[in-house]
Amino acid sequence: MDSETERKPRVVLGVSGGIAAYKACELLRRFTESGHDVRVVPTEAALHFVGAPTWSALSGHPVATDVWSDVHEVPHVRLGQSADLVIVAPATTDLLAKAAHGLADDLLTNTLLTARCPVVFAPAMHTEMWEHPATQENVATLRRRGALVIEPGVGRLTGADTGKGRFPDPSEIFAFCRRVLARGESPQDLAGRNVVVSAGGTREPLDPVRFLGNRSSGKQGYALARTAAARGARVTLIAANTGLPDPAGVEVIPVTTAVELREAVVAAAAEADAVVMAAAVADFRPATYAAGKIKKKDGKEPDPIELVRNPDILAEISAVRPSAGQLVVGFAAETDDVLVNGRAKLRRKGCDLLVVNEVGERKTFGAEENEAVVLGADGSETPVPYGPKEDLADTVWGLVAERLS
Template sequence: MNIVVGVAGGIAAYKACHLIRDFTEGGDSVRVVPTPTALNFVGAATFEALSGQSVSTSVFDAVDRVQHVDIGQRADAIVVAPATADLIARVAGGRADDLLTATILVATCPVVIAPAMHTEMWLNPATQDNVATLRRRGIMVLEPAQGRLTGSDSGPGRLLEPGQIAQLVRTVVAGYPIAHDWAGKKVVISAGGTQENLDPVRYLGNRSSGRQGFALAELAAQRGADVTVVAGNVEQLPTPAGAKIRSIVSAQQLEEVMGEESADADVIIMSAAVSDYRPRSVAGSKLKKGKADAQLERLDLVLNPDVLAGLVAKRERAEINPAAIIVGFAAETGDAEHSALDFAKAKFQRKGCDLLMANAVGQGKVFGQATNEGWLLRKDVEPTVVEKGSKQVVAAQILDAVAQLMGH
């Protein structure tokens, strides 16, 4: 892909270097177009060394090649990171007074803007009006992260991590634009694996990394939803912008917290990998070799609650929002007589959810991987094949299917 990385004049400009490296290491051709003020933070030589291409800021550079038009015409995507309040205002006003704004004005490819500014500037009505204008025109303005800003300030307005921005851009280029169409919706997503303690050291668990659940949360938040992630054992993943995280360990804790958070939810997504069984009793101290051999060789297990089926039952009893869309996940392996899809179809009928994402799992498949694939199951519709792709791309397909069920 031909990616244009625009850089505005803010302290977060240094993070653009990591974003450029992410794209170039992925095989993309990158052209960096900074604003003149961006070069106060990162020099042109740095951008040229990372991208392997020359850097210009003025519409009067390379006039013989009509550069201020050519760059935008050739781009497969434009991403501006960071985008300051001033840059957003100038783009909203249709300005073309430097090479970056001219490039955006010419472009017909997807344009993604990643804001970075102090909280007061982000929440200012002028900025919010400009953001709304850009989104109405089809430019994708990402929700910023919350966290430490310049100085001692903290709040919404922090630039998303470069890896998050790169993944979102790749999802957009793959054909899944990020519409800001879920404002006012509450979305609850479980993610990661549960753990059932045997003693203070050992537990029963699984290989789930939480990546798919976090990808769903990332995109739901970018679509404007109020997102809560109920997270079990997950990898060190960046928190989705604006999402609230509630941490749990066991399936019983997951059931309790999901019940609390789902009371008024519009969308409930059970992507967590839940342990089917737990030990009947948990040792108060570490089970020692020799003394505990019998206990460890023959575990006494009891069935865990079926959290997904329980949420469906609560919806039927109107204990949670009766109109909530409930999405389940099925991690399956086939056997000599049945395929993973066969088992997933049976699970879909048994659980009673509205949508089921089914995976064929196993060693080196899905769990802990950057990619996912499988089938989407809906009532009265043949399963839809979800081709292998990044977990963000798969998340986009799941959320689009949810949007169809909501009538969007």
């Protein structure tokens, strides 16, 4: 192994015997194309779905399933010892049970026992198998031991079945793993916490084809949700009109209007340790909704549109909290006097933290980067320099974790 390879983050991709094994090829490609050194360790059952030559060609490494290949290199010990991350995708019911009970009858289960790095499982199975008490207990056991078990998605399964148990989007599993790798050996400071994040921009309908809206893409809220999950939290993401793929391991509740978003946030906040309101919520909505498309009238100016106030969700959840220890974080998008307006909004809303940033047609909205200042009700001020939105998300969750502890 040359020095260039040694500098690459080392990832072990375990693949167990489920139909979703073919989707792991896309996950492997994303790892290798982004500069990771990946060793694929399939189970014997997995090779019925995708053969060893495919894994070897895509990873650039030989593939083995048992502990008897290359015995002099002690692969069942060395793979886990040298890895920066172990990700099992898909993880079947059988694999989760073996991992939870410490069984070691092949190379993958041996590797799981020797790994001293973060370990991630991406389950994929039928709904009945996922919901079975035995599986749920095995998942709980793995999580108690520090493993990250991604919640499966909801959707089409094998055949005509639908439900919870779908393999998450490979691109989102990859994004999740990158957040885990970025944290390295840092503790999962949100493990056992239940958090709620809102994202996107609400739309207030004028008629069947028009609405009042804003430029929010939802990317910052999704970065917050993805990062919280990577830090061990159970995450509910309330998404308003984003068009983005569901983050891996996150429960997503789609909404459209401010009223719908309020209902979803209030319901989810009842059991939350922290609520982060990153969505851009419309302040006003049309007083009336036209059942038919509003048409132009020749020679006449359009009728004025009467607006009414939408509920102030941030102020409401800040004032009425189900528990004294709940943390509430707001976002303030300002175009001028950013900090002055931000401090005033922090006092007015009554939240614990307020993320203040300057926005505009070419600033923040839709971009992959952001910069902000996080203001605290305790008088603190934490600047976050221009960079990926995940960096801002990590700063926010770090401040939340400190206060929750």
